[in-house]
Amino acid sequence: MKFKKKHFIITGAILFLGIVVACGFHGFGDRGYHTGFCGKGPHPKFIGKNFSEHVLSRMDEKVEDLNLSENQKKEYEEIRLEVKEKITMAMEKRKENFIQLQNEINKDKPDINAMAEVAKKQFNKMPAFMADNLDLFTKFYNILDEDQKTKVIETMRKKMKACQS
Numbered sequence: 001m002k003f004k005k006k007h008f009i010i011t012g013a014i015l016f017l018g019i020v021v022a023c024g025f026h027g028f029g030d031r032g033y034h035t036g037f038c039g040k041g042p043h044p045k046f047i048g049k050n051f052s053e054h055v056l057s058r059m060d061e062k063v064e065d066l067n068l069s070e071n072q073k074k075e076y077e078e079i080r081l082e083v084k085e086k087i088t089m090a091m092e093k094r095k096e097n098f099i100q101l102q103n104e105i106n107k108d109k110p111d112i113n114a115m116a117e118v119a120k121k122q123f124n125k126m127p128a129f130m131a132d133n134l135d136l137f138t139k140f141y142n143i144l145d146e147d148q149k150t151k152v153i154e155t156m157r158k159k160m161k162a163c164q165s
Contacts (some may be wrong), residue, residue, distance in 0.1 A: 053087050059083070
């Protein structure tokens with residue numbers, strides 16, 4: 001029984017790492033540099049495109065609906081630059097990790113333990129990355145007037161309701 005369970009866990013870990021090596025860490029988008037295997041995956045619209053620019057253009061579309069004042073626009077631009085910087089840094093680190101995983105898997109005898117450590121380090125950074133971005137959203141929300149805040153809350157409610165369906 002123990003052997004089968006251990007065998008199952010090892011097989012699962014190898015499959016997981018194979019997917020990570022083939023597709024990268026999807027939490028950071030931008031799969032343009034290794035599209036062969038993942039080109040027809042769930043996020044094909046990001047292939048060959050700059051993920052940070054995609055995120056920023058989506059943000060800009062939503063913010064445009066709020067009709068920001070000139071002062072708010074200046075503050076939003078600062079927040080927008082912080083978001084771009086964080087996404088760009090995360091993408092660069094993701095690419096470095098992918099190359100490291102790819103180099104290891106291409107060896108005659110890949111070190112699965114080393115690969116798992118690289119993947120774990122990347123996944124362990126996700127909570128901090130998300131927290132930083134939530135802090136930036138809060139910073140943005142706090143520059144809004146009451147009507148703008150109401151619009152944002154209504155949009156969030158619609159999205160949450162749609163997710164429940």
